[in-house]
Amino acid sequence: DVQMTQSPSNLAASPGESVSINCKASKSISKYLAWYQQKPGKPNKLLIYSGSTLQSGTPSRFSGSGSGTDFTLTIRNLEPEDFGLYYCQQHNENPPTFGAGTKLELK
């Protein structure tokens, strides 16, 4: 299985700041990486797929980049609703596998 390693595990920031979350695959996954947001009491939300394609409804302050083994989720001008958990998932090779998550907290 493809192992997905996210960093950092925890991240503290303030509204208006920009942050980046990294995801590294144990082998090349081409461009096929998805990013999700998880918040208590709400369904997980798909933000980005295929590395950089924004899911309908995802604000433009979110962006994804990378290919091969190294990927980044960038959130610019953080809004209060952006704080929560973020997960990456490779969708290049079965079985689909997820990173361990990054907790984005309010500083």
Add this chain to the structure above:
Amino acid sequence: EVQLVESGGGLVQPGRSLKLSCAASGFTFSNYGMAWVRQTPTKGLEWVASISTGGGNTYYRDSVKGRFTISRDNAKNTQYLQMDSLRSEDTATYYCARHGVTTVRGVYYFDYWGQGVMVTVSS
């Protein structure tokens, strides 16, 4: 609005069975592949099983093959996960998820999720 609502979770003894259901609404259910994904504090998110639009093709992670069965009833807009011979390591929150609209070699991301249902396997 797409909605996925899971039910059927609970406390069950090791070796026993449990059946989860996921009621879908807000989209044409028969047009989408579906999946179950589980989450634990220690292992994180794990894909469990997927099923094709018509139900003819099913896929499982190795650790549940032969014990879990995914199925769907397109007339009822519902998918199921029959879990037999449950083990303590199956304890998790189970999410119903819809396959994304694009795929590479049959591997999917998940564009909508339910809120999850807890399954606890313990004596």
